[in-house]
Structure formats: structure tokens, C-alpha cells
Amino acid sequence: MTTSSKAPIRWHIAVFLAPATLIYTAIMILPLFGTLQLSLFREIEDVQTFVGLENFQTLFGDPRWSSSFWNAFLNNLWFFVIHMLVQNPVGILLAALLASPRLRMRAFYRTAIFIPTILSFVIVGFTWKLILSPLWGVAPTLLDAVGLKFLFAPWLGKEEYALTTLGLISVWQFVGIPMMLIYAALLSIPDEILEAAECDGITGMAQFWKIKLPLILPSIGIISVLTFVGNFNAFDLIYASQGALAGPNYATDILGTFLYRTFFGFQLQIGDPNMGSTIASIMFLIILAGVCFYLFIVQRRLRRYQF
Amino acid sequence: MKTTPWKGLLLSAVFAGASGAAFAEDVTLTVESWRNDDLGIWQEQIIPAFEAKHPGVKIRFSPSAPTEYNAALNSKLEAGSAGDLITCRPFDASLALYDQGYLSSLKDLEGMGNFSPVAKSAWITDDGENPFCVPMASVIHGFIYNKDAFEELGLEVPATEAEFFALLDKIKADGNYIPMAMGTNDQWEAATMGYQNIGPNYWKGEEGRNALIKGEQKLTDPQWVEPYATLARWKDYLGDGFEAQTYPDSQNLFTLGRAAIYPAGSWEISGFNTQADFEMGAFSPPVKSAGDTCYISDHTDIAIGMNAKTEHPEEAKAFLNWVASPEFAALYANALPGFFPLSNEAVKLDDPLAEEFVSWRETCEPTIRSTYQILSRGTPNLENETWNASANVVRGTETPEEAAKRLQDGLASWYAPQQ
Numbered sequence: 001m002t003t004s005s006k007a008p009i010r011w012h013i014a015v016f017l018a019p020a021t022l023i024y025t026a027i028m029i030l031p032l033f034g035t036l037q038l039s040l041f042r043e044i045e046d047v048q049t050f051v052g053l054e055n056f057q058t059l060f061g062d063p064r065w066s067s068s069f070w071n072a073f074l075n076n077l078w079f080f081v082i083h084m085l086v087q088n089p090v091g092i093l094l095a096a097l098l099a100s101p102r103l104r105m106r107a108f109y110r111t112a113i114f115i116p117t118i119l120s121f122v123i124v125g126f127t128w129k130l131i132l133s134p135l136w137g138v139a140p141t142l143l144d145a146v147g148l149k150f151l152f153a154p155w156l157g158k159e160e161y162a163l164t165t166l167g168l169i170s171v172w173q174f175v176g177i178p179m180m181l182i183y184a185a186l187l188s189i190p191d192e193i194l195e196a197a198e199c200d201g202i203t204g205m206a207q208f209w210k211i212k213l214p215l216i217l218p219s220i221g222i223i224s225v226l227t228f229v230g231n232f233n234a235f236d237l238i239y240a241s242q243g244a245l246a247g248p249n250y251a252t253d254i255l256g257t258f259l260y261r262t263f264f265g266f267q268l269q270i271g272d273p274n275m276g277s278t279i280a281s282i283m284f285l286i287i288l289a290g291v292c293f294y295l296f297i298v299q300r301r302l303r304r305y306q307f
Numbered sequence: 308m309k310t311t312p313w314k315g316l317l318l319s320a321v322f323a324g325a326s327g328a329a330f331a332e333d334v335t336l337t338v339e340s341w342r343n344d345d346l347g348i349w350q351e352q353i354i355p356a357f358e359a360k361h362p363g364v365k366i367r368f369s370p371s372a373p374t375e376y377n378a379a380l381n382s383k384l385e386a387g388s389a390g391d392l393i394t395c396r397p398f399d400a401s402l403a404l405y406d407q408g409y410l411s412s413l414k415d416l417e418g419m420g421n422f423s424p425v426a427k428s429a430w431i432t433d434d435g436e437n438p439f440c441v442p443m444a445s446v447i448h449g450f451i452y453n454k455d456a457f458e459e460l461g462l463e464v465p466a467t468e469a470e471f472f473a474l475l476d477k478i479k480a481d482g483n484y485i486p487m488a489m490g491t492n493d494q495w496e497a498a499t500m501g502y503q504n505i506g507p508n509y510w511k512g513e514e515g516r517n518a519l520i521k522g523e524q525k526l527t528d529p530q531w532v533e534p535y536a537t538l539a540r541w542k543d544y545l546g547d548g549f550e551a552q553t554y555p556d557s558q559n560l561f562t563l564g565r566a567a568i569y570p571a572g573s574w575e576i577s578g579f580n581t582q583a584d585f586e587m588g589a590f591s592p593p594v595k596s597a598g599d600t601c602y603i604s605d606h607t608d609i610a611i612g613m614n615a616k617t618e619h620p621e622e623a624k625a626f627l628n629w630v631a632s633p634e635f636a637a638l639y640a641n642a643l644p645g646f647f648p649l650s651n652e653a654v655k656l657d658d659p660l661a662e663e664f665v666s667w668r669e670t671c672e673p674t675i676r677s678t679y680q681i682l683s684r685g686t687p688n689l690e691n692e693t694w695n696a697s698a699n700v701v702r703g704t705e706t707p708e709e710a711a712k713r714l715q716d717g718l719a720s721w722y723a724p725q726q
Contacts, residue, residue: 064686064687064717064720129553132551133548133551133552133556134546134547134548134549134551134552135546135547135548135552135556135559135560136556140548153548154547154548154549154550154551154552155551156492156550156551157490157491157492157548157549157550157551157552157702158550158551159704242492243493243494245494245691245694245695247491247492247493247494247695247698248491248492248494248550248698248699248702248704249695249698249699249704249705250695266688266691267495267688267690267691267694268398268399268678268679268683268688268689268690268691269683269686269688269690269691270399270684272686275686
């Protein structure tokens with residue numbers, strides 16, 4: 001054993017870390033700070049001028065900006081709630097079914113449910129738009145076939161349904177991810193524990209609620225955080241199916257589409273990088289706050305079990 | 308698709324090098340454009356016609372994808388590698404290029420005399436002094452209808468609004484056809500094919516449009532609210548589930564013969580000609596009462612200007628003068644039915660539907676879309692808000708008065724003459 005006085009500098013650590021650090025800095029950290037910086041400036045007579053927090057003041061103080069912002073924020077929150085209420089419970093249920101030892105054709109189900117996740121948003125948006133089309137879609141035809149035509153509405157075109165519909169489409173696409181993570185967590189529960197539970201007379205549903213669920217709670221926590229980050233960064237599905245104006249009447253406008261319209265402009269509207277960065281900075285803060293809440297409040301209270 | 312502009316750039320670099328070496332005496336002018344659909348027309352018709360008259364000048368048409376054009380052009384101009392001739396988007400996008408000194412003023416170009424003030428309005432400085440692009444084409448709004456369906460139901464083309472709604476009622480009562488093919492999902496259909504289509508008859512075209520820019524009229528004035536009220540009545544004549552109907556849905560509904568009338572822009576003509584297997588006709592937006600002057604939206608859409616840093620200004624000017632000539636107008640208009648030349652001289656069109664559209668220029672007063680010049684420079688953006696308001700009014704979720712008030716408040720929030 002070498003003594004501490006002659007500990008060699010361990011260069012290899014720096015060498016191995018360098019590529020990831022450099023690339024991550026160049027493509028993530030620098031742009032992030034660039035955005036934060038841009039949000040503190042404003043173009044006054046063709047010159048970028050430092051204006052402090054004035055852009056933020058505009059975003060929250062100006063009635064037009066703030067109503068657009070809060071509309072997008074609340075829509076985004078609802079989008080997240082749909083995922084938490086539908087995607088994650090359904091994902092857990094599917095995982096529990098997949099982990100059931102009596103299930104046959106497990107690999108097929110697993111693959112089939114996971115496939116939509118790897119599809120492009122454009123394909124998903126377009127396919128569902130066609131399925132739900134009141135003119136040529138299969139949805140009205142199928143409902144008609146079972147005598148439920150009266151239930152059909154042009155969902156994507158109605159203010160009250162459009163966002164929920166898109167939320168459910170997104171759930172359909174991404175339910176494979178919580179399913180896979182939970183499935184992996186369920187498989188990692190040692191058989192001895194389950195056998196011990198059976199010896200104590202805990203089987204079936206009771207076994208799931210009392211033994212398995214507490215053991216997969218940390219995974220559910222991680223999934224919740226991933227869902228939160230993903231939803232508050234969402235943009236593609238709305239853009240692909242409803243366009244940048246997020247119709248009808250901004251009912252599907254979320255922070256991502258609001259940012260896009262502001263930053264890059266749309267049609268005759270010329271982009272405003274400064275206000276766009278302001279929105280992006282707020283999005284960053286929202287996500288940061290959510291992740292911190294999880295890390296410092298929720299995660300510490302989660303009980304972990306060592307096997 | 309994404310690589311096309313880069314390929315184009317690479318190719319142009321190669322060709323520029325090669326031609327420079329091989330034909331030192333020839334001048335090659337490069338045309339920047341977003342109309343990659345028109346590549347064939349340029350190569351087979353326009354360029355040979357020009358080169359035949361101007362030996363020693365070669366033209367190379369180098370288009371990029373429409374969605375990438377503005378960004379690609381801006382970076383090429385900044386880098387100094389843009390072509391000699393620049394295809395101009397209407398209004399502020401090109402005005403910005405002129406203000407930054409990338410486009411030359413064409414004040415002294417003789418050919419500019421062939422164009423009316425409306426034709427030039429999209430490519431001129433706000434004071435009307437310096438035009439910077441030669442207008443190439445405009446698109447006209449109106450209604451395209453299914454002639455077979457009209458004959459079958461014994462219908463006549465409407466001249467007044469009352470006749471128009473009576474006609475829609477008849478088609479609806481018959482039940483075989485959806486009276487009108489329009490949806491609100493994409494929003495711009497309701498604004499462009501709806502509001503901007505029928506509106507000029509109410510606000511009297513240029514008169515109202517200019518008064519709005521000067522701040523003499525407000526969007527809450529009756530002539531600006533009434534088109535919304537009319538639009539709100541369209542709701543009952545659109546197809547089931549029009550709320551989720553997209554632009555391609557509307558096009559297909561009409562060309563499949565399921566809808567009788569299509570509120571249109573003339574750019575649809577060539578597409579419809581290949582898609583529809585029935586005969587089509589067109590009528591201009593109906594006026595309020597018989598004998599009223601009719602106004603049409605003859606919207607300036609595409610023009611061409613000169614890169615201020617071109618090395619061959621004389622040759623480029625010769626080309627622009629030729630673009631301003633009747634010869635080019637006839638070539639272009641017939642190659643692309645539905646894109647109408649803007650020059651004052653009448654052009655003979657071979658396509659009957661296009662001919663019908665362009666004939667309204669003789670009986671009606673032309674104007675451009677009300678929101679495009681100056682009024683869409685601020686936030687909230689009047690054009691985008693108009694999309695939203697028109698779609699809301701058609702869906703019946705906002706009254707015409709509320710919509711107009713919202714637009715007026717939005718405009719007044721940043722546009723001084725309206726305050």
C-alpha cells in the first residue's frame with residue numbers, strides 16, 4: 001500500500017471524464033447559460049441592451065403575455081396530471097401483468113406495447129389525427145358499428161376535449177416506458193421474499209399491495225420525475241397535430257409551443273429571441289423546482305429496502 | 308429533403324467554378340427561390356426564353372425548401388454567398404432585407420412602370436419611395452364550385468349574399484352534397500379563405516385597408532365586424548365535425564365531389580385540375596346588394612429583386628426588366644395557372660378556371676389581405692390573431708363583436724395610429 005504522501009495524480013479519471021464533460025458543456029450547459037443571458041436583454045433600436053428582469057416583468061405583468069403564459073402553464077399542468085393519473089398507473093398495471101408467471105407470449109406483449117415509444121411524434125400525431133378524423137377516421141365508423149355514434153365528437157377540434165385527447169394520445173405513445181422500468185423493478189425482487197410472503201399467507205393482490213408495491217416505490221418516484229420533466233418540455237406532439245398556434249383557440253397551447261411561437265415567430269409574426277428566452281428560462285425554473293422538490297422532499301422520505 | 312439546400316449549395320459552388328473557367332465571357336446569374344416546385348418550369352420555359360434574347364447571360368435557378376428559405380437566404384446574405392437575384396417574400400421579410408442593405412432599390416428600373424401601386428405595395432418602403440422587388444405573381448380569392456353538382460341541382464352562380472345563402476340552403480336541403488368545404492382545425496383556412504375572401508366587399512378593399520393603417524377606421528367598425536357576422540353563418544353549411552377538419556381534408560372533400568362549394572385561393576387551381584374529375588367553375592365573393600361594386604383579394608405573393616452585392620448589376624437589371632415584361636407574365640401565368648401576373652397588361656390564360664378568376668380584375672377592385680402590410684409587425688400579431696378569431700367565430704365560440712374587440716385591443720396595444 002502506498003502512503004498518502006506519495007499518492008500519484010490519477011490522470012486517467014480526468015481523461016475518462018473529459019469527453020463527456022466537454023460535450024455536455026458545449027451542447028447543454030453553454031446554451032443554457034446563453035438562454036438565461038439572452039432573457040436579460042432586449043433589442044432596442046437594433047442593439048441588444050441589458051434590461052435586467054424587465055422581460056420577466058413583461059411576461060408576468062403585461063395582461064396579454066401573462067394570460068398567454070398562464071394558459072400555457074395550466075394546460076401543461078393538466079397534460080402532466082393526465083400522464084400521472086393514466087400513464088403511470090396503467091404502466092404499473094401492465095408491468096404487474098407482464099411479471100405474472102402465468103402469462104404466455106410475454107415478449108410479444110412487451111414489444112407491442114413498447115413500440116409506439118420509438119415512433120416519431122410526427123407519425124403518432126398524423127396517425128391519430130386520421131383515426132379521429134370525423135371525415136375519414138376509423139373512430140366514428142367503429143363507434144357507429146357498435147351503435148355508439150352519438151359518443152363521437154370532433155375531439156381534436158373542440159376546446160373542451162382537444163388537450164385531454166392529445167394527453168391520452170401521448171399516454172398511448174409513452175406508456176411503454178413506465179411499464180419497462182416497473183417491470184425491471186418487479187423482476188429484481190428476490191424470489192425468497194415472495195416465497196416468505198407466501199409462507200406467511202400473503203398471496204395474490206395482497207402480495208402486490210403489501211410486498212411488491214413498497215419495493216417498487218423508488219422506481220415510481222423516478223418515473224414521476226421523468227414524466228414531469230418530459231411533459232414540461234413537451235412540444236412535438238402538439239406541434240405535429242395542432243400546429244404552432246395550438247388550436248382550437250390556444251386550448252392545446254403548452255409551454256413548449258408558446259416558447260416556439262415566441263422565439264422563432266410564426267407566419268407573419270417575427271421571432272423574439274429575448275422574450276422566447278424568458279419563457280425558456282421560466283420553463284427551466286419550473287422543471288428545476290419540480291426536480292428539487294422530488295430530490296429533497298420526496299426521495300428522502302422513500303424507504304429503501306436492502307436485500 | 309433536408310439536405311437539398313446544401314446539395315444545391317455544393318452544386319452551385321462546383322458549377323460556378325466550372326462555368327467561370329470554361330466560359331469566361333458568359334455571365335451567370337443565380338436565382339435564389341423557395342419555389343422548388345417550379346424548378347421544371349424555370350429550366351424548360353423561363354430560362355431558355357430569356358437566354359435566347361440575351362446571349363452571354365446564363366441563368367441558374369437554385370431553389371431551397373419553402374420552410375427553410377428565409378433562414379437559408381439570411382445566412383447566405385450575411386456570408387456574402389447569396390445569388391444575384393433574390394425571390395422576395397411579401398412585406399416585412401423582404402423589407403427587412405432591404406433595410407439591411409441586402410436588396411437594391413429598383414426605383415429607376417424602367418419595368419417598374421408596368422405595375423400598379425397595389426401590385427407594388429408588398430415590396431416597397433413604407434413611404435412608397437423605393438420599390439425593391441419586381442412583382443411576379445399574385446393569388447386571387449373566390450369560390451370554386453362543382454359545376455356538375457350545380458347542374459344536377461339546378462343552381463345558379465350567386466351574385467349577392469342573399470342569393471349565396473339561399474343557394475347554400477338549397478344544397479343543404481337536397482342533402483347529397485356538403486354545401487361548403489372548410490374546416491377550422493388549421494385556423495388559417497377560416498381567416499384566409501373566409502375572412503380575407505369575403506371581407507373586401509365590406510371594407511371596400513384598399514379604401515378600408517389604408518384607413519385601418521392610417522388609424523381612421525377601427526376593427527370594431529361595422530365594415531370590419533360584419534364579415535365576421537357573415538362568417539358565423541357559414542357554420543351551418545360546413546361538413547360534420549368541421550372543427551377537426553384540416554386543410555387537406557377540405558381539399559379532398561371538394562375534389563372527391565362530396566362538397567359543392569370550396570372557398571378558395573387561386574393557387575388551388577392546378578392541384579384541383581389534376582384531382583377532380585368533374586367540371587369546376589368559380590365565382591367572386593358575393594356583394595351585399597345587387598349592383599354594389601365588388602372587391603376581390605388579389606394578394607401579392609411573390610416577387611424578385613436584386614442582391615445589392617451582385618457583381619453583375621447590369622445583367623441582373625436586364626433580367627428584372629424582362630420579368631416585368633408581358634412575355635414573362637404570359638409564360639409564368641400559363642405555366643402556373645392560379646398564380647397571376649401583376650403587370651398592367653392583360654395576359655391571355657389557357658386555363659378556363661384561371662381565366663375566370665383573373666377576369667374579375669376587370670369588374671372588381673383589387674386589394675390585398677388587410678393584415679399583411681405594417682399591421683402585423685407587433686405583438687400580438689394581427690394576422691395570427693385573425694386566424695384564431697376567424698376560427699372561433701366560425702365555431703361559434705366567440706361572437707363577431709367580441710372577436711373584433713379583442714383584435715382591436717390587441718392592435719391598439721402596440722400600433723400608435725390606432726391608439
